[in-house]
Amino acid sequence: MLETEKNRKARRLKTGAIFLVILLVIAELVALVADAGEAGKPVQPSEAIQRVKEEMRKEAAAENSNAEGKSKLLWNSWYTMTVGEKVPFGYYNDRVEKRDGKYAYQNQLWKMEEGFINEERVVSFGKDDANVSPILFNFLGTYRDSEFSIDGTFKGTKLSVKARRNKQNLPPIETNVPSKAFLSTLFQVWIGKHLPEAKPGKRLPFVTLFEDGLDTRYASINGAMTLEAEDDYAKKTGTKKLSVELAGMKSVWYVLPTGESVRIEKPDQHLVIEKKTEAEARRFLVKRTEDLPKSGR
Structure with a gap:
């Protein structure tokens, strides 16, 4: 194409x-x-x-x-999110490009919460360096009738944040971040850059920032990635199996050499994320007639 x-x-x-x-x-x-x-x-x-x-x-x-x-498209992938092995929770689209020596990430996510489908969108940019150093990000979330937006820009290690909730400005934030910190949405790009140096059983530490981290005033989060031995799923899909520790939570990632994820398991949240076709993802939260109770007639 x-x-x-x-x-x-x-x-x-x-x-x-x-x-x-x-x-x-x-x-x-x-x-x-x-x-x-x-x-x-x-x-x-x-x-x-x-x-x-x-x-x-x-x-x-x-x-x-x-x-x-x-511009060079690296991947444009769709995913479904399942809780407890069978409850559809949400779906999302990840699009990653390389533009003029920078990485551009776009995410659009739909999730079912309290009977409503809420939507979140994130755009982020990072430099083409070993740390995928952050440049800027935009977060937009709609929850029922409310809207929440965040704009963050970086000048070196200085982060400036402006946020709005329901069209009302929130107090701005200015803070310093670690020199090796990257935006959490660009984690897969970071993986792709460091996967070649990963050794089985050896932890690779990292520092990241959550784009919606207003409550913590964008305190950095420490994490680590470990390359695991191949299992049957990794062999079948041609992926690398990674163990990831972040903010005290553990997860398992199956990724391609570029860092693009194929499957993510988050046991602490009973959540499984799987790569699907766009058609499969878009109908994931749609109530299907075969799921409805029989009338008996």
């Missing part, structure tokens, strides 16, 4: 360039004819044509290079 879109862009660019060359050549020929008529000299269009062609070739190459260099 990505290759097809790239080919389409290339064809559109080439067609536009050719059309513009024709227009420019015609314009220059008209000018040359006029100048030659006044000077009584024969028309020599080849130099003008070659010059225009060369300029258009350079422009087309630059445009194509910029288009390819600006």
